[in-house]
Amino acid sequence: MSIRIYKESYFEASHRLLHYKGKCFRLHGHQWRAEFWMEGDLTPESMILVDYNLIKEVVLRYDHEVILNKDDPMVECLSKFQDVVLTDGDPTSELLAERISSELEEECRKNNINARVVKCRIWESTSCYAEWTP
Template sequence: MVTRIYKETHFDASHRLMHYEGKCSRLHGHRWSVEVWMDGTPDEKSRILLDYNIIKNIINVYDHQVVLNKDDPMVEALSRFQTPVLTNGDPTSELLAEDIRERLNTFCREHDLSARVAKLRVWESEGCYAEVFAE
């Protein structure tokens, strides 16, 4: 039997888009919202597919952080003060959705859980989100 769970969580983080011309090319912050739908077979004993707090903790790697493209020249300067969260490309809501999906799926694989991300939304602001689905 396949079970689906849902978790909504939030984080505050700043980012900038190096390859975009416009105001988002400057460092700025958002109150990001993330919605996660996970499918799989719950554990036989606990009947839990994946603890909701695990989802939140994995996503919290971004909370109160600066998220930058690993190739951004700002990384070197910022690293003298704090370690930014680095992405393989500009940290758009689309890329963050893919990154969070991969972090969640990797955790499940490494812990031999049947849970996998079915759908995931990253809201950059009210009315604007990126969505990824299971591959």
């Protein structure tokens, strides 16, 4: 039997868009909202598709982190003081939607959970989000 679930989670993180012409070129932070729609087969023993806490744990990998393009010259400086989450390309909401979805699906595979992300929204403000669907 296939079933679909929804989970919403939040994280605080800063980023900057290296190749953007405007304010977002500067390092700044957001309260990000992550929404996931997942679909798959229930685990017969637990009757759960995916533990909501697993989804939250994946999202919280980004909580209170600095997220930068791996080619950003700030990486070298900031890495002296703290870990930096590196991305292939500018860390836009579009990129994060695909990346976090992929990480969540990888966690499902590692845990033998037959589930996949069917839609993900990453909100970087109350009025704009990126939506990823495979």
